[in-house]
Amino acid sequence: SQTIHQWPATLVQPVGSPLSLECTVEGTSNPNLYWYRQAAGRGLQLLFYSVGIGQISSEVPQNLSASRPQDRQFILSSKKLLLSDSGFYLCAWSPQGFSGNTIYFGEGSWLTVV
């Protein structure tokens, strides 16, 4: 069966520090991968998605970046965090051939920028 792992689960970082959130998927190959952010009381916002190694699409311009160094690995990064980057970050995957497929979410990472 397929599983998705995301870490760290919680993170408290000072403003201006770097960020790295990592996500891996097991039990499948060539998945679509996604990074979402959820601010308190708001809907999920798509940040990045990837349909293959090295293929990253950015939905929202910001100081975050994403990379996919391996087929089942997706990394969310920032060189300098802002207070507004605080939130709940979710990694997700879906089988290739997106439409109609279930999206599976990781457990999320709470980021607090102080």
Add this chain to the structure above:
Amino acid sequence: KNQVEQSPQSLIILEGKNCTLQCNYTVSPFSNLRWYKQDTGRGPVSLTIMTFSENTKSNGRYTATLDADTKQSSLHITASQLSDSASYICVVTPRGYNKLIFGAGTRLAVHP
């Protein structure tokens, strides 16, 4: 501009009662509409997926309906349980696009 609107924003019901959550969308054309359940501090979990041609889909005590003419969907929860306390999120996929549009969710609290 919010393309997926959910109501109510929050809801409190007593255990054993039924409830209905609403989702209105402006996304058109769309490929499918999903309902997710998200426990506090956890990732969302899929409840139902309906294509634009489907009217209803059930998953245990959860029944989703879709009216593509009025662009409305509802999620009906029967005989609620304490474990139903969560946020319920309506998600629409525009046709031809590889992304999801999320509603802000309805926070449901089931009290004993």
